[in-house]
Every structure is written in C-alpha cells, then in structure tokens.
Amino acid sequence: MPNGYAGAILLVDLTNRTTDELKVDETLLKDFIGGSSLAARLLLDRFKLDADPLSGDNPLMIMTGPMVASGFPGTSRFSICARAPQTGIWGESACGGTFGPELKRAGYDGIIVTGVSSSPVYLSVVDGKAGIHDAKHLWGKDIYETTDELKAKDGGLKVLAIGQAGENLVKIAAIGNDKGHFSGRTGLGAVMGSKRLKAIVARGKGRPAKADEERFKEVMKKALAEVKDSALAEGLHLMGSDANMELGMIKGDVPIKNWTVGEAFDLASNLSGPTMREKYLTKEHACANCPVACKRVVKVADGPYRTEEGPGPEYETCATFGTMLMNDDLAAVIKANELCNRYGMDTISCGSAIALAMELYEKGIVTPSDTGGLELTWGNMDAVMPLIKNIAFREGFGDILAEGTLGAARRIGRGAEDMVAHVKGLEAPMHDPRGFHGMGLAYMMSNRGACHLQHAVLATEQGMASWPELFDMEDDYVGTTSEGKAMLVFNSENYGILCNSLSICHYVVYILRPETVLEAFNAVTGFGLGKDDLLKAGMRDWTLKRGINNLLGISRKDDVLPKRILTALSEGAAAGSVPDMDLLLKEYYALRGLDERGFPKPEKLDELGLKELKRRLYQ
Amino acid sequence: MGKIKAMTQEWMDAYKAAIEADPEYKEIAKNWEGSVALIVNPDPDKGVPEPVYLFMDYWHGDVGEFVVCDKAKAESAKFVMTGDYARWKQVALKELDSTKALLQGKLKMKGDLPYVVRNIKVVNKVIDILGRVDTLWPDEA
Structure with missing residues (x-):
C-alpha cells in the first residue's frame, strides 16, 4: 500500500447490512491526495450524483488524508462529504478531534456509507474489523449521552455521533466527534440520520508507514520550532x-x-x-x-x-x-x-x-x-x-x-x-466581505456555498500569514478593496484546499511555512511532489467539485453575494464599502478557466486530467 | 520646528508630548497598566549601527517615563517588542499593521498577549499618534 495511507476504504451498505473494502489506485491518490478531494472523485466515479440527499443512494463519505496519524502537527482532521441536505449541492465539512487518526489506525483511510438501515444502528471499526450493531437504545439521545454510553463499553473508542437534530433530519444538523469537535456545515448530520446511523466508533493500533522516517523526524523538529516561534500559535493557545x-x-x-x-x-x-x-x-x-x-x-x-x-x-x-x-x-x-x-x-x-x-x-x-x-x-x-x-x-x-x-x-x-447572508443556500460564516472583499469572492466561489475554510483567504487577506515568495501574491492587503483580490483568492484556494485533502488543520497551515508542510507530505508519502504539483492538485480539487456542482445545476447565476452583504454599512472600518462583484468575478473566472456559464472549459479539464468530468459536462 | 531624529531622547519627548496632547488618548487608555519597551535591531546599512532600546511607561491614561535606555531597562518592561529597524519604520508610517507584523513574526513580543488583544485600541492609538511625530529616519538623514 502507498506510504501514508492505510490502504483501503471501508464500504458499508446499511440496507443490506454488508461491508466491503475499496482499494484506491496510487495514481488516483497522487492526483487527489485524500480527504474531500478523493471523496469528490469517488462520488463522480461510483455513485449517483443527483440522489436525494436524504436517500440511501446519497453516499456519506468520511475521509482522512495521508498525513493523518503521522504525528505531524494539526493532522487530526477528517472530512465528511455528501450531497448536502441544506444546499442540494456538493457538501463537505472538515473536523478535528480524535476520530480521523483512530480510523487510520483501525485500518481505513475512509468510510463510505450507503443505504438506509431498517432500524437505528451504529458502526464499529476496530483493528480492521467492521461491525454493524443495534442502536435502538441510543436513538433519541443527544451527542454527549451517546458518546458517554459508547465509551462506557470501551474508553479507547473514538466516537462520531449525531444528536436529535440529525435524527429529525434538521437541515443544519452536525456530526460530533468526542463531544467537542464538529462537522457542522451543510447539514451532513441529517444524511447520517436519514440512514438511521446513530454513530461510528473506531479504535486501532496500526501505524501507517512513512516513506522516510528520518526525514520526517527532521521536518517534525522544524515544524514544532515554527509553532513555538509563532505569535499566532501563542494567541490561539491562550485565547x-x-x-x-x-x-x-x-x-x-x-x-x-x-x-x-x-x-x-x-x-x-x-x-x-x-x-x-x-x-x-x-x-x-x-x-x-x-x-x-x-x-x-x-x-x-x-x-x-x-x-x-x-x-x-x-x-x-x-x-x-x-x-x-x-x-x-x-x-x-x-x-x-x-x-x-x-x-x-x-x-x-x-x-x-x-x-x-x-x-x-x-x-x-x-x-x-x-x-x-x-x-x-x-x-x-x-x-x-x-x-x-x-x-x-x-x-x-x-x-x-x-x-x-x-x-x-x-x-x-x-x-x-x-x-x-448566504451563498448557494449556506449561511455566510462570521467574516464580513464588506471589510474584506477577497472573502466575498471566496464566499461566492466556494464549492459548498459561503465558506471560510475551503481556502486560506482568511489568513492571507487579514494578514495572519504572508507567503509572497510562494505565490503570486502581495505581502500585504487592504481589506476594503476588490483590486488584486481575484489572484489572492485563486492562490489561497489552491493552497487552502490542500488542507482538506491532506487533512491538516487550517490554523496549523497558517502557522507553518508552506515548504515545511510540503516537506512533511513528501516524507510521509514519498510522492516527491513539488509546490506546483500540490497547487495543481488544489486546482484539480476545486474544478472537480465545481463540475459536480455544475452537474447539479449550479452556474454563473449562483455566483453572487446576497443583497444583505451588498448593502453598505454606515459605521465601522467597512463603512461604505461593498465588494465589486463584477470585477472580482471577471478576473476570477479567467484564472479558473470558467466559461460564461460558469462551467470549466474543456481545455481546463484536459489540463487537470479530469476526463470523466469533461465527458459528463460536454457529452 | 524641523524634523526630529528618530529614536533619540528628543524624539521620545516629542512622542510623549503628542500622546499627552491627544484628546482621545486618556479615555481610550484609561484601563492600560504597564510599561512598553521597543527594541530596534541594528541595521548598519540603514544608519542604525547598534541596537536601540526605548522605554515608555503608560498608566491609566497617563504617560510617565519615555526614555532611550539600555538593554536591561528595556527588558524590564511589562511588554517588550523587538523587530528590525525597517519593520519599525513601516509600523510608524502605518505601512505595516502592527497586529499583522506580530502574527507574521515580523515583530516579536514578550508579555501578556491576551492583555494586548483586550487593549488593542490603545495599541492602535499610540501607533497612530507616533505617525504624527515629524520624524527624520536614519536612512533618510
């Protein structure tokens, strides 16, 4: 199996109560890496895209990445993906905590759940063995109660659970890991609830191999020194x-x-x-x-x-x-x-x-x-x-x-x-595009709807991080201008998207130098990818998810900020300022290779090797 | 009155006077307690051959000792901020946001970070006032 990966994805069919394993080809891993990127590719290849979000045909995909369980800072993450109940388009939500590394140690890079159980169940994944268990006694309980009850059997289990909102198919339902970590956005808790899947527990002792242990140890030292030296890290720790x-x-x-x-x-x-x-x-x-x-x-x-x-x-x-x-x-x-x-x-x-x-x-x-x-x-x-x-x-x-x-x-x-204040049906997070126009563009173009975590715009536009030597970006940005922001967003997406493929925390990515992250990735996987390869993987991810959304009905008309955000404020640092949508979109569309309908152009799909998506979009 | 040479006692006196003259400072800084030291790393090519240590005492809207000092006194301050001359000049001229500089590691700070965040308006105010001091910078002399 490829270094950094457990080597298999667990397939669970709840209708028939069966499990199977999927081995993923290494070429696919090099192109899509892991996390939500790999999930999007598997969705396109293997599942019905336009399945009702709350039907058994809509796969619930829980995916880790190659860095998870490596011990590298911030690599606790995993992404949960499905067609979203809240928006009807591509849905994903990343989460930290404990579940991701434990799933890897249990022998799986991810879990894909389809079907609908006839009664409430929970899934266990322990040291390479999967089991489907009755959960009638847990149905109706909240996430804290469910987690405590499952851990009472085995304190080493890491728990992923829904509460009553997921059971009741609330379209903003979340999925919680060990009480304090949540996949919150786009309503994926309702997908889990629709399958009558109350929880997933994982425990394992495995250790995914690294391509170069010595190199990894060296880059770990470097990463820890960068965290120690960072005021951002200090601020996050304290506050x-x-x-x-x-x-x-x-x-x-x-x-x-x-x-x-x-x-x-x-x-x-x-x-x-x-x-x-x-x-x-x-x-x-x-x-x-x-x-x-x-x-x-x-x-x-x-x-x-x-x-x-x-x-x-x-x-x-x-x-x-x-x-x-x-x-x-x-x-x-x-x-x-x-x-x-x-x-x-x-x-x-x-x-x-x-x-x-x-x-x-x-x-x-x-x-x-x-x-x-x-x-x-x-x-x-x-x-x-x-x-x-x-x-x-x-x-x-x-x-x-x-x-x-x-x-x-x-x-x-x-x-x-x-x-x-929403884009494509997803409420804008708590960062105002009137103060930061780049965030407005990022909201417009994020594939899950208004989002602050599918890119690194928050860091680059607000100055938490500055990577001018890595990208074609300025050292410093003024928030209340739209000029130059398309390039900022384009680059910050291509790099930030990788966080969700590698399954590494955004904050840690803001703190570490990009070359440190890249070196760690190569030490773990041995893929030997360069900066440009990784940024291209980010572009491929964005374009694939965009194409999936196009197939689900998204086009240029949906790439808009709402009236509420386009109404200027009368006081504060952003007074009188609104993003220039036309300028931002014109420049951004050119950078992304989108046509006037908002579809990726055939030549862009060729450049990124997205043949199947091209066939589906242009057949 | 002509420009005042940066990082001299005369410059510190002018800075202190500018703060005292500001109509809003006293109210904004009414809860601030504690001294601040700025350490300017040497940059001979820009006319700063030795490190410069500046000590400023702020207390509940009043300003006390504002002096060019030695290393030991600077390091005794409640908050000690260190950076290259070019960075400090950018901050003073408001070409570089002090918070961004701190987060990006362009400036370093020793001290109670939550306290500074809590009082970010005071920090911004004193930087704003610094920009009003008519300054002759070493690399422009």
Missing part, C-alpha cells in the same frame, strides 16, 4: 479562535445584528477570547497531535446559563450567538453552544437562523403567535435556549428554522430572503 473577536471588530470583520451594524466594540469585548479566558476557561484542549491546543474547555459555574465543564465555543459561535443576536453575555453563548453540541447542530447556521428570526420579529413579520410565545427580541437569550431545542426537535416555529436560514426565509416570505 482560542475567539482571539479574533476584538481585532476583527476593529477591522470590520465581525457581523453584528444580522449583518446590519458596522461596529460594536464593547459587545465584542464581552464576548472575546480574553474574556472567556478570564471568566470561564478551565483548561486548554488539543486535537490529536496538535501542539497549538486552541480548543477551549469551559464552565459556567452559576447563573441562568450554568453549564457543566465541557467544550467551549469557537469564535464563529461567539459571533453567531453573540454579536449577531446583540447578546453580550458570554455565559449565554457557552450555554447555546452546549445545546447545539448536544442536539448536534451547526452553530453558524443555527445562530444565523435565530438572528433572522429576531429581525423578522422586530419588523413584525414574525409574532409571538408564530413563535409559540417566545419573545424574540434582540439579545433575549432566555428565548433563544428553548428555540434551539425547538429547531433540533422540529417543534413549532423551530420546524421552520430547521430548514436552514434561507429555507426558513423562503417559507416565511414577505421579504425575509433579502435579510439572509
């Missing part, structure tokens, strides 16, 4: 991803009051990483093999939002349940995060849906008679907590919000759709 809250507020990055207000520094201050550290942090926590340890463990000791000690919120959650709702109580954010974790819902989507509901309530479009008496005034977190549960259980008004923010707006009508 978590929420270190960005105050800095972002000053720079016009943080959405406020459902994207309608430009600056609220005191609000940000109460919700920030330093505040979490001072008031609620009990300890830092790390994903497997991570020296940064950006994860938070928190406890709200008393008050109405009291919690047990448990996983704390990320920046995105502090914004969606904080600034977006005009809530300055970090304890309430921590409680909302815990509820979303337990029920298994994406905090970006859930908080965004509630922000829309609050705006509609303020405008009188939604009234207490719609909400079951919940007073959805700005900042009223006492109403938010039961609403989160209502969404997870599809009860009352929650059933509408369970469709996702755009889905809910379409059901409500009366202009609600204009209040949703």
Whole structure:
C-alpha cells in the first residue's frame, strides 16, 4: 500500500447490512491526495450524483488524508462529504478531534456509507474489523449521552455521533466527534440520520508507514520550532479562535445584528477570547497531535446559563450567538453552544437562523403567535435556549428554522430572503466581505456555498500569514478593496484546499511555512511532489467539485453575494464599502478557466486530467 | 520646528508630548497598566549601527517615563517588542499593521498577549499618534 495511507476504504451498505473494502489506485491518490478531494472523485466515479440527499443512494463519505496519524502537527482532521441536505449541492465539512487518526489506525483511510438501515444502528471499526450493531437504545439521545454510553463499553473508542437534530433530519444538523469537535456545515448530520446511523466508533493500533522516517523526524523538529516561534500559535493557545473577536471588530470583520451594524466594540469585548479566558476557561484542549491546543474547555459555574465543564465555543459561535443576536453575555453563548453540541447542530447556521428570526420579529413579520410565545427580541437569550431545542426537535416555529436560514426565509416570505447572508443556500460564516472583499469572492466561489475554510483567504487577506515568495501574491492587503483580490483568492484556494485533502488543520497551515508542510507530505508519502504539483492538485480539487456542482445545476447565476452583504454599512472600518462583484468575478473566472456559464472549459479539464468530468459536462 | 531624529531622547519627548496632547488618548487608555519597551535591531546599512532600546511607561491614561535606555531597562518592561529597524519604520508610517507584523513574526513580543488583544485600541492609538511625530529616519538623514 502507498506510504501514508492505510490502504483501503471501508464500504458499508446499511440496507443490506454488508461491508466491503475499496482499494484506491496510487495514481488516483497522487492526483487527489485524500480527504474531500478523493471523496469528490469517488462520488463522480461510483455513485449517483443527483440522489436525494436524504436517500440511501446519497453516499456519506468520511475521509482522512495521508498525513493523518503521522504525528505531524494539526493532522487530526477528517472530512465528511455528501450531497448536502441544506444546499442540494456538493457538501463537505472538515473536523478535528480524535476520530480521523483512530480510523487510520483501525485500518481505513475512509468510510463510505450507503443505504438506509431498517432500524437505528451504529458502526464499529476496530483493528480492521467492521461491525454493524443495534442502536435502538441510543436513538433519541443527544451527542454527549451517546458518546458517554459508547465509551462506557470501551474508553479507547473514538466516537462520531449525531444528536436529535440529525435524527429529525434538521437541515443544519452536525456530526460530533468526542463531544467537542464538529462537522457542522451543510447539514451532513441529517444524511447520517436519514440512514438511521446513530454513530461510528473506531479504535486501532496500526501505524501507517512513512516513506522516510528520518526525514520526517527532521521536518517534525522544524515544524514544532515554527509553532513555538509563532505569535499566532501563542494567541490561539491562550485565547482560542475567539482571539479574533476584538481585532476583527476593529477591522470590520465581525457581523453584528444580522449583518446590519458596522461596529460594536464593547459587545465584542464581552464576548472575546480574553474574556472567556478570564471568566470561564478551565483548561486548554488539543486535537490529536496538535501542539497549538486552541480548543477551549469551559464552565459556567452559576447563573441562568450554568453549564457543566465541557467544550467551549469557537469564535464563529461567539459571533453567531453573540454579536449577531446583540447578546453580550458570554455565559449565554457557552450555554447555546452546549445545546447545539448536544442536539448536534451547526452553530453558524443555527445562530444565523435565530438572528433572522429576531429581525423578522422586530419588523413584525414574525409574532409571538408564530413563535409559540417566545419573545424574540434582540439579545433575549432566555428565548433563544428553548428555540434551539425547538429547531433540533422540529417543534413549532423551530420546524421552520430547521430548514436552514434561507429555507426558513423562503417559507416565511414577505421579504425575509433579502435579510439572509448566504451563498448557494449556506449561511455566510462570521467574516464580513464588506471589510474584506477577497472573502466575498471566496464566499461566492466556494464549492459548498459561503465558506471560510475551503481556502486560506482568511489568513492571507487579514494578514495572519504572508507567503509572497510562494505565490503570486502581495505581502500585504487592504481589506476594503476588490483590486488584486481575484489572484489572492485563486492562490489561497489552491493552497487552502490542500488542507482538506491532506487533512491538516487550517490554523496549523497558517502557522507553518508552506515548504515545511510540503516537506512533511513528501516524507510521509514519498510522492516527491513539488509546490506546483500540490497547487495543481488544489486546482484539480476545486474544478472537480465545481463540475459536480455544475452537474447539479449550479452556474454563473449562483455566483453572487446576497443583497444583505451588498448593502453598505454606515459605521465601522467597512463603512461604505461593498465588494465589486463584477470585477472580482471577471478576473476570477479567467484564472479558473470558467466559461460564461460558469462551467470549466474543456481545455481546463484536459489540463487537470479530469476526463470523466469533461465527458459528463460536454457529452 | 524641523524634523526630529528618530529614536533619540528628543524624539521620545516629542512622542510623549503628542500622546499627552491627544484628546482621545486618556479615555481610550484609561484601563492600560504597564510599561512598553521597543527594541530596534541594528541595521548598519540603514544608519542604525547598534541596537536601540526605548522605554515608555503608560498608566491609566497617563504617560510617565519615555526614555532611550539600555538593554536591561528595556527588558524590564511589562511588554517588550523587538523587530528590525525597517519593520519599525513601516509600523510608524502605518505601512505595516502592527497586529499583522506580530502574527507574521515580523515583530516579536514578550508579555501578556491576551492583555494586548483586550487593549488593542490603545495599541492602535499610540501607533497612530507616533505617525504624527515629524520624524527624520536614519536612512533618510
């Protein structure tokens, strides 16, 4: 088997309760590497692209990459992929934690699940053996309860589970690993729920071989020294991803009051990483093999939002349940995060849906008679907590919000759709394109919809990282301009996409020098790929997923920012600024080799070796 | 009044005076406690033959000692920031964002990072004021 890989993908058919193995050709691995890239290729080759997202024909693909279980910093990741219930297009969501490395050690690079079980089941993958087990006793339980119960049998198991939201086919349902790590975006928890697959557990003792152990040890030393020397790493360790809250507020990055207000520094201050550290942090926590340890463990000791000690919120959650709702109580954010974790819902989507509901309530479009008496005034977190549960259980008004923010707006009508910040049906994460125009282009062109993690634009445009020697990029960028941003996004995508193929954390990639990552990749795999090969792999990934989306109906008309984001703010660092969509798209389309319909041109598909995609698009 | 040579005591005095004269500084910095030292790495080609140590004392909106100092005093500050002369000049001229410089490793800092993040408005304010000091830079002299 190729170095760095376990050598097989586990195929599970839940309808027939059978398992099999798929061996992946090394040439395919060199071209697509792993993670969501390999998943996209396998989807195109082996499955029905346009299957209903909640049908047995829609494969749920859980994929690692070659760096996973190598011990290299940040390589705990795995990607979960499927046609997305929330958007109807390509869906993927990467996750850190413990499951990825354990799956590799258990003998598999990935798992592809098809079919629908006649009753709830969970899947075990232990030292090369797969089993399908009854899970009726787990159905109806939340992610924390499910995880605890499965670990009670064997504490060494790493658990991937859905909560009630996934069971109830909520379109913003997430999948949780060991309680504190989530594949949140695009509603893949509902795909798992539709298959009546409550959980997957993994445990293994294997160690995927490395091509050059000595070279790997040397590059490990280099990587650890780079982490130790990094202020970004120090900041993430001390303050978590929420270190960005105050800095972002000053720079016009943080959405406020459902994207309608430009600056609220005191609000940000109460919700920030330093505040979490001072008031609620009990300890830092790390994903497997991570020296940064950006994860938070928190406890709200008393008050109405009291919690047990448990996983704390990320920046995105502090914004969606904080600034977006005009809530300055970090304890309430921590409680909302815990509820979303337990029920298994994406905090970006859930908080965004509630922000829309609050705006509609303020405008009188939604009234207490719609909400079951919940007073959805700005900042009223006492109403938010039961609403989160209502969404997870599809009860009352929650059933509408369970469709996702755009889905809910379409059901409500009366202009609600204009209040949703989304691209292709996926809510924009908490980085405002009015402050950073490159992010606007990245949202428009990310293959899963508005996304901050399918590329490295967050790092390069905001200055967390600067790689001018690697790419055709400037050393420094001004956020509120669209000029030069197409090239920035193009390059940052090609490199950032690799994070999800290699299954390495974005933050670690921002911290490490690109040549260190490349050297480690080659030490593990022995592929001997150069920088240009890897960037081409990034281009191939983007183009393949774009083509899949084209086959699912996506075209130029869908590459747009919503009215809410194209409405200028009147205060803050981004006041008066909106991305120039026409300029950005014109330049970007040329770089990507897209035609006027938004399809990859035949010559681009030839250049990237995507023959089957070309046949499907142009037959 | 002509330009003042950068990183001299006269320049430090002018910087201190500019901060004291700023109408917003006192309110923005009312919670800030602690001294800051800037260490400028030598760059003989740019007219900086030796390292330069600058010590600035800030306390609840007031400014205290602002001096060119020795290494030991600089290293005694609550926050110590180190960087090459060219980087410092870029920061002073607002050609380089200090936060970006820190995150990218172009400047190094010893001290309580969450405290600095918490008080990022103070940091931005004093840099903004520094840009107002009419400065003669060593490589332009």
